[in-house]
Amino acid sequence: MLDLRKEFPALREGVVYLDSGATALKPRKVVEATLEYYENFPANVHRGGYPWANRATEAYEEARKKVANLIHARPEEVVFTKNATEALNLAASILANRIGEGDRVLVSVMEHHANFLPWMRLARNRGAEFVIFNVTPDGYLDLEDFRRKLTPNTKVVALTMASNVLGTVPPFKEVAKMAKEMRAVVVLDGAQYLAHREVKVRETGAHFIGFSGHKVFGPMGTGILWGRMELLKEGEPLLVGGSMIKDVGFEDYTLEETPKRYEAGTPDVGGVIGLGAAVDFVLEIGYEAIHTHETELTAYLYDALSSVGGVEVYGPPPKDRTSLVAFNLKGLHPHDLAWYLGELGIMVRSGGHCAHPLHKFLGIPYNQSVRASLSVFNTKEDVDRLVEGIVKAKRAFGV
Ligand SMILES: Cc1ncc(COP(=O)(O)O)c(C=O)c1O
Structure with missing residues (x-):
């Protein structure tokens, strides 16, 4: 796995940034x-x-x-x-x-x-x-x-x-x-x-x-x-x-x-x-190394999210996707979940992701979802923190 956290000045201790799909963090x-x-x-x-x-x-x-x-x-x-x-x-x-x-x-x-x-x-x-x-x-x-x-x-x-x-x-x-x-x-x-x-x-x-x-x-x-x-x-x-x-x-x-x-x-x-x-x-990193790192991490993310009760993951299995996973937690609005995760220092996006026709076409609840998107600096610990956060949210909101 790549070890690039120190290249990104915004990644201070404890920050879990899972929103590279919206914009990537900037290397030093x-x-x-x-x-x-x-x-x-x-x-x-x-x-x-x-x-x-x-x-x-x-x-x-x-x-x-x-x-x-x-x-x-x-x-x-x-x-x-x-x-x-x-x-x-x-x-x-x-x-x-x-x-x-x-x-x-x-x-x-x-x-x-x-x-x-x-x-x-x-x-x-x-x-x-x-x-x-x-x-x-x-x-x-x-x-x-x-x-x-x-x-x-x-x-x-x-x-x-x-x-x-x-x-x-x-x-x-x-x-x-x-x-x-x-x-x-x-x-x-x-x-x-x-x-x-x-x-x-x-x-x-x-x-x-x-x-x-x-x-x-x-x-x-x-x-x-x-x-x-x-x-x-x-x-x-x-x-x-x-x-x-x-x-x-x-x-x-x-x-x-x-x-x-x-x-x-x-x-x-x-x-x-x-x-x-x-x-x-x-x-300098090279696409091969990026691909290897993100393929492993995406599979880890997809499997981890799929294993949480009440989480519904959208889209194909990891082998056919890039480095992001959108999902919903049954019984909780995606904005509430993303807000709660944010309070725990875990940054994910929620909403229609500027893809309203797709959400409508697939009949996704609320026409919205939560999205965790990965980059070269993310680690399995980031994914573990996300999953812990979702489990805590389930308890906090009683869903
Ligand atoms: C697939 C896709 N296309 C286009 C855009 C728009 O990119 P920008 O914000 O750079 O205009 C985005 C941004 O999220 C995107 O995910």
């Missing part, structure tokens, strides 16, 4: 890289020509190369955004002109709202059909349902690489291959994937993938859109303004090349530099 080296920028060369990028400005621009573009290296992409295919939500909205903006009346936009029911609402809105605005494909009752993607709904008029298929509720890793490569046969554009949501498993963007078969930088140990305010150059080249940015144009006249303007055309205004320079340090952190 990420905090230091961001601080170094603010203390030593805190200038804007792509503007000034003085030494601080040059150094800031170089560090910012170096971070882009690091991210590109992490996901096996070219730097010019990497657009920095403020989170995965912005990345996926940007993908929808780029594709908007390709969608019209009579077209179909096909989205899985297990999407986070970030990969659901941009497509629902796009379909509505363009007069296209918005169609949802299902999961099976045990939380796997329903490939048969997808096959039935993938019609020749399907223009976009949106799918997560890992569900933020069920942990399910759907067969996204197979889905992308089938979508390609219909000439549909495939947009994947890698927000819950990249901190846990290696991504080789081209091998996924996708055209766009949105990621959260902050879930991969980067600072808050960082996200990534990767896209295929043929689509990025022509796309409509979400924002227009400074830094993304070649020229502006009195009646018209010409856009910069990608990725600059999508990064209007001052970006989060310190955040992006920190994200570069986060990439170094991930690669």
